[in-house]
Amino acid sequence: MAKNSSQEQKAVGGHTPGYPVIKTNGDVLDPITIAGNSENAVVDPVKYLRDFNYGHVTTLPNGTTLREYTIIADDSEIKEVSPGVFYNVWTFNGTIPGPTIRATEGDTIKINFINNGSKPHSIHTHGIHPAEMDGVFDMIGSKGKFTYEFKAEPFGVFPYHCHMTPLEEHITHGLYGVMIIDPKVPRPPADEMVMVMNGYDTDFDTENNFYTVNGIPYYYMHNPVQINKNELVRVYLVNMLEFDPINNFHLHANLFDYYPSGTSKIPVELNDIVTMSQGERGILEFKYKYPGSYMFHAHKTEFAEKGWMGIFQVVNSDSNIGDQSSSTTQQKSELLPNNSTSHNNNNNSSSSSISNANRGI
């Protein structure tokens, strides 16, 4: 940002349309034109969006699929949460949100947890599991390790987060992520993506200064999410916002089927807005009939104007501009920082995430 000041004249308008454009010889403060994808960024939202981690897969003697993940907690790093704004983030595997764990109902999930931070942390997953795997009473101290192992059940979309108190502090600093458990009979093929709604209280006044979807404010405004016309889109939406009791998601020019917590295959409603309290989540399914750009954002407009807004760019499927996701080759991967597999099923082929999940590992 600062290096821009050497250039002569820059234009500044609003980050949303309609504002007068001014010229300046100084610096530009803009949450959009300055991409938050610097090396210091807390996450790459494009990558995160469709990055599902199926774990290191082996088969147990009884035929059950064992998925092993490694998750490392850290609480020392200062990263860019919004362009030019640096914040002490506490992370699972170095990003906010942490990696998306994905498994199929009935699989055994094994999470090797390493606490690299200075404070005690844990992983508390939502879902059904034994008490000792709940990550609530056994805090893992600094440099400690713990292995969480449980059966993936029931199918649905679940958050996981650190359960060390003060909970608010540990969660708002970034120790959370999403766990998706697919039903044994897969859902219909779709362009699948994860969206985590969160916020950052960078000045510690128990009010969020920034609201985001997938970690960086306004990110999908300048890097729209590309989807295909008439292709089913499935959004795994999780609300991890702290301080504010509710958050919501509003889809423009369309309506979606909504599956609360994703625990049923029958939608409860057709709607263009869903409101969630802290920790709530669900699955949204929709198709766009017309190409073009469509906003999605919090209809709590304050959140929208502090970063929680984005754009779906709907393209004709024949002119399918494959985005970053040409790599569909599925690799065996452990969840390690910088080593997570970029899985993507954005193309219009018949390969679904489910089949990928089952096939690949």
Added chain:
Amino acid sequence: MNYKINIDSKDVEVDKDQAKEENHKDTKPLRSPSDPLVKVHNSISDSLKDNYHSLDSRREANTNNIGSVVQKPHSYKKRFLSIFLAIIPLIVLGAMIYFLTSPYGQNIISTGIPLPEITIEKIEFHNNQIIAFIRNTGPEEVTISQADVNDRIHSAAIEPSQTLSRLGEARVIIPFLWNPAEPYEVGITTSDGTRFSNTVEAAAPTPIPNINQVTLFAVLGIFVGVIPVLIGLAWYPFMRKITKNQYNFFLSLTAGLLIFLGIEAFLESNEIAAVNLAPVFNGQMLIPVVIISTFLGLYFISEYFIKKAESKQSPNVTSSSNSFENPQTAAAAATKDVNIYKNHVPVSTQGSNYSPHDKDDNRKLVSKTFKDNGTSPRSLNTIQTNNDILKPLAISLMVAIGIGLHNFGEGLAIGAAVLLGEVALSTFLIIGFTIHNTTEGLAIVAPLAKAGKLMIKRLIMLGLIAGIPTIIGTWIGGFIYSPLASVIFLAIGAGAIFQVVYALIVWMSKSFKQTSQKQVVLTSKEEMQNTNVVQTNQKLTNISTNSGLSIIAGFILGMLIMYLTGLFV
């Protein structure tokens, strides 16, 4: 006293006792006097000694001890040594600072993280733009990362740079479609995510210094500042007809008015310092510093030149009245005070020169004049000499300047209020200021009431000195508002006014004394009553009973008038 400094303690203590004995007895020391230890030790003990008598005696003794050293080089040496000793702590201090800034020192003292601090000093509303003027008032360099309006993030330009050094300034320009008369909060977020904000109560287009705005402010200043003062001057003919008691009444009324204005300026500057000024400037302490400095500075200058002029008894009337025509600015007030005085202390036909060649002569004359003033039993009816018109005119001039400074501050406040959108200038407000400021004209003419005849032109000049700064104030306040400048100007105004009040009280006490000396009747009862107002007054007469009452009544009424007319503002 402890002598364990720099030198092995036992040695020194023994030495010291020895030295003491020897010094006083003037006998041969245990160690040779030329022994460096003894020398150093003696010097140290000398310089540490707080009793000057013993210091001196021992200095002598010491000299004797050293013997061969001649007196003059020795005292030179002494001086050198004392300078050296004075510098030692500074050297140690320098070393300490160097150490603390070194990485090693930083490690030791880095007990906390210095928090950033940004002060939003001013928010302007332009066509489709909000401009915030920010300053880094924190301890370290800061990078600005984001701007918001009403806590909603907006794109913005920041000039000259988003990196602000300590106390550095920047303009944050936010394209924004604002609505007039609505409150707006502008927020600035630094790179560590801390947000700072400031609020404008009601957005109003920021005045741009074009001809219309300049004229508008000038008209405003004329209505608020100049005309009211001139109206007040029209009391002059009336003032000339009044009795002594009434005269005293109006003088004290003036003092009351001025005291009110001074306190008003003080409180206003304090408010700006507390609300608008960044804490780093420590504005509230700056105020007394400026007030007292102004007071003392003006006191010194006016005393010096009044004495000088009085000693001449025949000031120059031939000089032009240039300085009157130029509006009085606060910064130049002190010097102009002098110039105006020189030029316009009038009346006598004798030309005179002001060259300060025979100071001694002056001094004698000064003392003589003062003696005369203090003791000669002249009545008010007879004070028609040069000296007597001179002094009231000088006081009126000082009152005018003081009020001018105050009005300058008032102009700043009005201009800034328009700029900051804090006030909508209504007819009512202008009428209020007009009534309020009319009393200021009265304050200017009151000291002149019993003096010699005054040309109407001079009277108007006095009015302009008091009034025109309002216009300049509104320009500055409206176009280039700075809270720091406002605080300083208001404090200067307050200091000038307090100085004028002081001069007025001294003047009143003198004229009062002159009155009372005519009738030598003592009444201790009234003495009790009046000591508060006129400190120097020891003798009180029957007449002075009334005088005292009218003085007190005038003073209280003066403040009341100001308070009540101030309610219109």
